Amino acid sequence: MTRSKSSVFDVTEDLLLGGRLRLCQPAGGYRAAIDPVMLAAAVSPEPGASVLDLGCGVGAAALCLLARLPESRVTGLEIQPGLAELARHNAQANGRAESFRVVEGSVAAPPLDLGGFDHVMTNPPFHRPERGTAPPVAIKAAANVEGEADLVRWLKAAVKLLKPKGRLAVIHRADRLADLLAALEGRGVGAIRIMPLWPKPGRPAGRVILLARKGSRAPLEILPGLVLHRDTGGYTEAAEAVLRGAQALGCP
Numbered sequence: 001m002t003r004s005k006s007s008v009f010d011v012t013e014d015l016l017l018g019g020r021l022r023l024c025q026p027a028g029g030y031r032a033a034i035d036p037v038m039l040a041a042a043v044s045p046e047p048g049a050s051v052l053d054l055g056c057g058v059g060a061a062a063l064c065l066l067a068r069l070p071e072s073r074v075t076g077l078e079i080q081p082g083l084a085e086l087a088r089h090n091a092q093a094n095g096r097a098e099s100f101r102v103v104e105g106s107v108a109a110p111p112l113d114l115g116g117f118d119h120v121m122t123n124p125p126f127h128r129p130e131r132g133t134a135p136p137v138a139i140k141a142a143a144n145v146e147g148e149a150d151l152v153r154w155l156k157a158a159v160k161l162l163k164p165k166g167r168l169a170v171i172h173r174a175d176r177l178a179d180l181l182a183a184l185e186g187r188g189v190g191a192i193r194i195m196p197l198w199p200k201p202g203r204p205a206g207r208v209i210l211l212a213r214k215g216s217r218a219p220l221e222i223l224p225g226l227v228l229h230r231d232t233g234g235y236t237e238a239a240e241a242v243l244r245g246a247q248a249l250g251c252p
Contacts, residue, residue: 009082016060018244020067022093024086025058032060034228034243035207038197039121039171040064041242041249042209045072049118052077054158055107059087059100061121066096068246075117076102077110107157108149116163124154126173151176155183162214174205190216195251196225211251223251 010027016037025032040061045051049072053062056076066072078084084104091100105111149157158168168189172180174196184192191213196205205225226249228239241247 011086016243017064017067017246020246021060021063023058023060023063023090024093025060026082026086030057032058035123035171036061037064037243038207038209038226038249039123039169040068041247042169042171042195042211042251043119043121043167044248044251045069045119047071049073050115051075051119051121052114052117052161054120054122054154054161055079055124056087056102057083057123059090059102061123062087062100063090063094063096064246065121066099067094068248070096070099072099074100075114076100077105077107077114078102079104079106106149107154110157110161114161117161117166118163119167119169120158120162121169122154122158123171124151126176151179152183155180156187159184159187159189159214164215166214168210168212168214170210171207172210174208177208177210180208180210184212189214191218192220193223193251194220195223195249198225198227200229200231201227209249209251 011024012027013022013024016023023032043051043065051065051072051074053074053076056062056078059076062074062076065074076087078087081104084102087102091097103111103114162168170180189212193211195209197207197209199206226238227236230236235243242249
């Protein structure tokens with residue numbers, strides 16, 4: 001990890017995917033960890049398909065996807081100008097400036113010309129504004145705590161930005177699964193599949209990946225989940241394959 005300075009705030013340069021991806025991110029703000037890596041691993045766009053990273057931050061999920069599937073084309077929507085600047089820098093630094101376009105705008109009111117996408121992937125803020133104390137750093141608070149775009153509005157925008165038969169991928173806290181399902185109720189999506197991510201064997205899931213398809217009426221399914229850490233410490237072999245080996249999760 002190295003420390004440098006952007007035009008907006010101090011940043012660190014970190015490595016993801018076993019060093020395949022170099023990522024500059026705020027030193028004191030939201031820190032991309034395994035969530036965007038897992039989110040990107042759940043998305044496998046067909047050749048020529050369009051992908052939107054909704055609330056892309058510094059571009060971690062988008063660039064992880066491009067590291068695995070370099071022929072993809074990804075658009076990122078980000079409301080915070082400083083993070084959008086870093087996302088563009090990261091795209092350039094990783095040789096993805098032509099395949100990763102960053103648009104500044106709000107999930108609550110996406111730019112009218114943003115268009116429809118074959119895939120939308122997103123890592124919405126995890127916490128309701130009434131739960132606990134917001135982080136003191138503004139950029140971290142915006143990434144972690146729901147603002148003008150609460151979870152319902154966030155997922156409404158995600159579905160609206162999908163083309164017919166388009167696919168949605170969301171990573172979120174497992175204890176908010178009921179909120180995720182309620183937010184998608186009546187939105188015209190089906191084929192909902194839930195993949196639990198367990199921190200260790202025998203532990204409750206900490207995260208879930210939710211997958212859905214616009215216009216489908218297929219029933220909900222619970223997929224085989226992924227155990228992240230061994231009891232003895234360190235990542236499991238399956239988790240390492242995704243986090244360091246840049247492999248897909250193999251979601252059907």
